[in-house]
Amino acid sequence: xxxxxxxxxxxxxxxxxxxxRVIVARSxxxxxxxxxxxxxxxxxxxxxxxxxxxxxxxxSGEIFGRFGLDFIFSSDWTAGAEADGSDSTFGVWAMLIGxxxxxxxAVVVALPLAVGxxxxxxxxxxxxxxxxxxxxxxISAAVPSVVYGLWAVSIFSGAxxxxxxxxxxxxxxFPLFGVENEQYDxxxxxxGLVLAIMITPIITSVSREVFSRTPPDLVNAxxxxxxxxxGAIRNVVLPYGSSGVVGGTMLGLGRAxxxxxxxxxxxxxxxxxxxxxxxxxGGNVASLIATKFGEASQYEIKALLxxxxxxxxxxxVVNMAATYIVQKKSPLES
Amino acid sequence: MSDTALAPTPAPIRPWKVTPRMVAPQLxxxxxxxxxxxxxxxxTGLAGFDGWLVVFVPISIIGTLxxxxxxxxxxxxxxxxxxxxxxxxxxxxxxxxxxxxxxxSQGLDALLNWNFVSxxxxxxxxxxxLNMGGALHALVGTLMMVSIAAVITLPLGVLTxxxxxxxxxxxxxxxxxxxxxxxxxxxxxxxLFIYSTVVMGMNKFSGLAGGLALAILMLPTVARTAEEVxxxxPDDLRSAxxxxxxxxxRTxxxxVLPTVRSGIVTSGILGVxxxxxxxxxxxxxxSYFTATTFSPTEGPVASLPMFTFGLLQSGTEYSFxxxxxxxxxxxxxxxxxxxxxxxxxGRDKR
Amino acid sequence: xxxVKGHEVTxxxxxxxxxxxxxxxxxxxxxxxIHAWFDKHHALEDVNLFFPENTVTGLIGPSGCGKSxxxxxxxxxxxxxxxxxxAGEVLLHDGDIYDPSxxxxxxxxxxxMVFQKPNPFPAMTIAENVVAGxxxxxxxxxxxxxxxxxxxxxxxLWKEVKDRLGAKGGSLSGGQQQRLxxxxxxxxxxxVLLMDEPCSALDPGSTLRIEETIGxxxxxxxIIIVTHNMQQAARxxxxxxxxxxxxGPGHLVESGLTSQMFTTPxxxxxxxxxxxxxx
Numbered sequence: 017x018x019x020x021x022x023x024x025x026x027x028x029x030x031x032x033x034x035x036x037r038v039i040v041a042r043s044x045x046x047x048x049x050x051x052x053x054x055x056x057x058x059x060x061x062x063x064x065x066x067x068x069x070x071x072x073x074x075x076s077g078e079i080f081g082r083f084g085l086d087f088i089f090s091s092d093w094t095a096g097a098e099a100d101g102s103d104s105t106f107g108v109w110a111m112l113i114g115x116x117x118x119x120x121x122a123v124v125v126a127l128p129l130a131v132g133x134x135x136x137x138x139x140x141x142x143x144x145x146x147x148x149x150x151x152x153x154x155i156s157a158a159v160p161s162v163v164y165g166l167w168a169v170s171i172f173s174g175a176x177x178x179x180x181x182x183x184x185x186x187x188x189x190f191p192l193f194g195v196e197n198e199q200y201d202x203x204x205x206x207x208g209l210v211l212a213i214m215i216t217p218i219i220t221s222v223s224r225e226v227f228s229r230t231p232p233d234l235v236n237a238x239x240x241x242x243x244x245x246x247g248a249i250r251n252v253v254l255p256y257g258s259s260g261v262v263g264g265t266m267l268g269l270g271r272a273x274x275x276x277x278x279x280x281x282x283x284x285x286x287x288x289x290x291x292x293x294x295x296x297x298g299g300n301v302a303s304l305i306a307t308k309f310g311e312a313s314q315y316e317i318k319a320l321l322x323x324x325x326x327x328x329x330x331x332x333v334v335n336m337a338a339t340y341i342v343q344k345k346s347p348l349e350s
Numbered sequence: 351m352s353d354t355a356l357a358p359t360p361a362p363i364r365p366w367k368v369t370p371r372m373v374a375p376q377l378x379x380x381x382x383x384x385x386x387x388x389x390x391x392x393x394t395g396l397a398g399f400d401g402w403l404v405v406f407v408p409i410s411i412i413g414t415l416x417x418x419x420x421x422x423x424x425x426x427x428x429x430x431x432x433x434x435x436x437x438x439x440x441x442x443x444x445x446x447x448x449x450x451x452x453x454x455s456q457g458l459d460a461l462l463n464w465n466f467v468s469x470x471x472x473x474x475x476x477x478x479x480l481n482m483g484g485a486l487h488a489l490v491g492t493l494m495m496v497s498i499a500a501v502i503t504l505p506l507g508v509l510t511x512x513x514x515x516x517x518x519x520x521x522x523x524x525x526x527x528x529x530x531x532x533x534x535x536x537x538x539x540x541x542l543f544i545y546s547t548v549v550m551g552m553n554k555f556s557g558l559a560g561g562l563a564l565a566i567l568m569l570p571t572v573a574r575t576a577e578e579v580x581x582x583x584p585d586d587l588r589s590a591x592x593x594x595x596x597x598x599x600r601t602x603x604x605x606v607l608p609t610v611r612s613g614i615v616t617s618g619i620l621g622v623x624x625x626x627x628x629x630x631x632x633x634x635x636x637s638y639f640t641a642t643t644f645s646p647t648e649g650p651v652a653s654l655p656m657f658t659f660g661l662l663q664s665g666t667e668y669s670f671x672x673x674x675x676x677x678x679x680x681x682x683x684x685x686x687x688x689x690x691x692x693x694x695x696g697r698d699k700r
Numbered sequence: 701x702x703x704v705k706g707h708e709v710t711x712x713x714x715x716x717x718x719x720x721x722x723x724x725x726x727x728x729x730x731x732x733x734i735h736a737w738f739d740k741h742h743a744l745e746d747v748n749l750f751f752p753e754n755t756v757t758g759l760i761g762p763s764g765c766g767k768s769x770x771x772x773x774x775x776x777x778x779x780x781x782x783x784x785x786x787a788g789e790v791l792l793h794d795g796d797i798y799d800p801s802x803x804x805x806x807x808x809x810x811x812x813m814v815f816q817k818p819n820p821f822p823a824m825t826i827a828e829n830v831v832a833g834x835x836x837x838x839x840x841x842x843x844x845x846x847x848x849x850x851x852x853x854x855x856x857l858w859k860e861v862k863d864r865l866g867a868k869g870g871s872l873s874g875g876q877q878q879r880l881x882x883x884x885x886x887x888x889x890x891x892v893l894l895m896d897e898p899c900s901a902l903d904p905g906s907t908l909r910i911e912e913t914i915g916x917x918x919x920x921x922x923i924i925i926v927t928h929n930m931q932q933a934a935r936x937x938x939x940x941x942x943x944x945x946x947x948g949p950g951h952l953v954e955s956g957l958t959s960q961m962f963t964t965p966x967x968x969x970x971x972x973x974x975x976x977x978x979x
Contacts, residue, residue: 043597043598044597046597046599046600047597047598047599049599050517050597050598050599050602051517051519051598053509054509054512054513054516054517054519055513055517055519055521056509057505057506057509057510057512057513058509058510058512058513058514058517058519058521058522058525059521059525060506061506061510061525061528061529061532061569061573062521062524062525062528064532064566064569065528065531065532065535067543067547068535068539068540068543068566071543071546071547072539072542072543072546075546075550128438129438129441129442130442132434132435132437132438132439132442133438133439133442133443135435135439136435136436136438136439137439140432140435140436140439143782151688151692152443152446154688155681155684155685155688156446156449158623158624158627158684158688159446159449159627159681159684160626160627160628160629160655160677160680160684161627161628161629161630162627162629162655162658162659162662162677162680163449163453163627163658163677163680163681164449165659165662166658166662166670166673166674166677167445167448167449167452167453169662170452170670171448171449171452172445172448175400179400213445213446216442216445217446220442231819233815233817233819234819234821234822236777236780236815236819237815237819237821237881237884238821238832238836239777239780239805239808240775240777240808240812240813240815240885241808241809241812241832241833241836241837241884241885241888242805242806242808242809242833242836242837242888243424243805243833243836243837244424244425244427244428244805244836245428245432246427246428246431246432247424247428247836247837251821251824251832251835251836252821255821255822255823256822256823267533267534270534270536273536274534274535274536274537274538274539275536276536276537276538276629276630276633277629277630277655277659281662302536302538302630305538305542305634306538306630306633309633309634320542321542321545321546324538324539324542324543327536327538327539328535328536328539331534331535331536331539332531332534332535334534335530335531335533335534336531338534339527339530339531359735359742359745359746359787360733360735360787360788361787362735362737362785362786362787363785363786363787364779364784364785364786365786365798365799365800366776366779366798366804369800372800421803422803423838424805424836424837424838425803425805427838
């Protein structure tokens with residue numbers, strides 16, 4: 017063969033290609049120990065998550081064994097006096113439905129508020145105020161839920177129930193907004209709004225971060241074509257940041273699904289599936305656990321552990337879906 | 351060039367700057383709208399801020415439409431959407447401003463009594479006057495449990511991050527995925543887990559159990575923040591170290607980690623800020639105790655969030671004042687932690 | 701004497717002189733006494749340039765001499781940089797584009813821009829990218845498809861993409877993306893097209909295609925192009941302006957017919973630069 021072979025012309029005979037060498041990098045003893053320690057540390061987190069699932073299911077196995085799918089699909093929660101639980105019935109259906117309704121209300125309300133706030137911070141707020149407001153949002157994302165609960169109970173829930181009343185007055189024909197009893201406090205609507213307020217900063221914070229990373233090239237291109245600020249946001253910023261917004265929303269949804277204390281304080285738990293969101297009765301698995309835990313018998317505690325397991329699975333599914341969506345939609349490469 | 355060189359340099363101007371004159375109509379609209387909305391609220395009996403908002407928003411939209419009408423369709427849409435975004439942002443900031451304001455104004459009542467941070471509730475009840483009893487037991491308990499959580503989580507979190515970014519072990523995708531999922535574990539589930547293991551095992555509530563439950567919640571925050579920080583270390587640095595013949599463990603310990611020292615500390619601080627106010631897991635693990643205890647293994651331990659939660663349920667005037675003061679303490683802690691984290695986060699860059 | 705394109709040759713120098721000499725030529729765009737600052741830093745000093753209609757002017761000079769800043773001042777993109785300031789005026793049809801009564805978005809419609817790095821909108825298809833400006837500015841067009849075909853043809857890209865107009869803009873090669881960006885800029889019918897080193901990220905083949913496109917376009921529009929590449933300036937431009945920042949703010953050293961600038965420059969520094977002795 018010739019000395020230099022053009023990639024486009026004839027190729028050298030296969031014989032000329034040597035076998036690939038296998039590169040063996042023997043690591044030093046120090047490195048092997050180091051990797052061992054690090055791997056052990058990292059894998060312990062794996063084991064931990066596995067243990068959570070295993071322990072919850074082992075300790076509550078008796079409940080799942082006895083009630084089977086009825087534990088999930090029935091709504092009766094009666095703790096009897098017998099120690100062996102023979103006169104008890106447990107089912108989380110109403111609580112599960114309630115959890116989902118309350119969380120959906122929260123996300124539906126919080127998402128537009130958060131996206132608006134994120135756009136405001138990154139594109140409308142004067143530069144010198146920006147970092148202070150960013151910090152305000154980050155802090156509100158870290159305000160403990162018991163503080164939100166306190167504020168909700170003493171300041172917010174009164175206003176929220178009057179909004180519920182108004183909503184019923186003007187849109188009561190819509191099945192979701194109908195009521196049987198004229199009582200509007202401690203309803204899924206109120207709890208959903210409180211949760212919305214809690215998760216808005218979380219979604220805002222994540223969305224703001226991705227919006228601020230929009231490539232300036234693209235924003236410039238939009239302006240150079242005679243586009244307005246809104247034009248740049250709609251054509252460039254929102255498409256670019258959508259996966260981040262979805263990720264932030266899922267994070268918020270996860271928090272809403274598992275929220276205990278704030279919901280406990282503003283929601284009236286009733287063991288009956290309720291789709292009329294303005295009515296003063298709802299459900300939430302996490303606050304069920306908090307409510308019943310104090311006076312529960314050994315047998316009921318097993319049922320609460322089972323409820324915890326159901327909640328665990330629900331949030332895991334949402335989280336994994338979120339991770340999947342974000343990865344699939346993720347960065348628009350240019 | 352040479353003949354113009356002597357000409358005086360003109361003053362820099364910014365012709366695109368928005369002048370007060372240009373925003374005057376907007377401000378006039380906002381002010382006029384606000385007053386008009388107020389008048390409507392007073393006249394019709396719509397209630398409070400929400401009623402006012404309901405009147406103000408349509409006024410502001412119509413006004414903006416009229417003001418921008420002469421500038422063409424694009425400018426009109428831009429102005430209206432801009433108006434909407436500002437309004438939505440205002441609505442979304444309102445609750446947090448209201449919350450901060452109430453916590454500060456109501457919390458100072460009890461907090462301004464020295465005994466609030468120097469005594470506990472052993473001999474006082476939640477409805478006692480504010481010059482009796484305090485939150486010392488809760489402060490001590492929170493510090494104890496947060497410390498336990500931090501001591502466990504920091505090394506584990508950093509090891510996890512190092513595994514993902516430096517060692518790049520075979521399971522790193524799985525580990526990242528698990529950490530990601532763990533950040534979504536509801537706090538009450540973490541509490542149930544520790545209850546079903548530690549509490550049932552020891553047959554009593556304890557500070558140790560509380561700290562462990564908090565650690566589960568703290569781990570993902572620390573691991574993920576530390577991972578983000580380690581990813582920022584340029585590969586050149588690692589290559590340079592390897593090229594000098596350093597083994598991986600030396601490269602990691604003496605080159606990579608020291609460059610991001612403050613970032614690692616930040617990850618710990620953010621983790622603490624995440625857990626310091628958690629109530630639900632402590633409800634099932636540490637429970638509550640009225641006296642100050644320093645032992646993590648001997649029975650229930652108080653904490654700020656649990657104290658607040660209990661006070662809230664008593665529902666009297668003084669118990670609420672105490673609850674607000676506890677909330678203020680928690681918010682102060684979060685604020686201080688964030689300020690430190692922010693001061694540190696600038697440090698590692700160059 | 702006439703240049704390659706048959707324009708009446710006029711030496712294009714500082715404006716005062718230019719106005720007198722080139723009174724027979726219509727202005728495509730004119731810059732008077734332009735200064736630029738970034739915060740306290742004085743980046744550009746007293747630039748006067750006259751761009752005759754339907755010609756190509758190359759802005760040349762070493763990095764950091766202020767030529768890109770100058771270009772961004774010409775269509776009000778300068779103001780997006782925080783703390784930027786300027787002085788002087790830019791005249792389009794005798795009107796100052798910095799006049800407070802002027803809507804900057806409309807100016808950017810009339811004075812289009814192509815950037816250094818190809819930046820098609822990644823979430824849009826090729827066709828959507830071309831008409832993105834039409835949509836952004838809510839312009840009325842008789843037929844969207846005709847605009848797409850016409851602009852892609854003028855940008856020299858039609859033949860390559862006509863069968864996959866629905867593909868994402870990001871799926872094209874770098875050179876094709878840049879021509880897509882040119883088509884996108886053309887779709888809103890600008891009178892002036894600014895190009896900021898449009899070929900610096902491209903291979904020689906794509907560069908050639910874009911230079912051909914520039915030649916075609918200059919029959920109907922005024923083009924101002926910033927380039928680092930002397931050969932490119934010599935190939936595509938009718939006029940050249942040489943910027944330099946020797947220590948102080950960037951300023952205009954010399955400007956005139958490209959042929960003269962490359963053969964008989966009046967300033968020693970221009971001669972050194974075009975012959976590649978520095979920069």
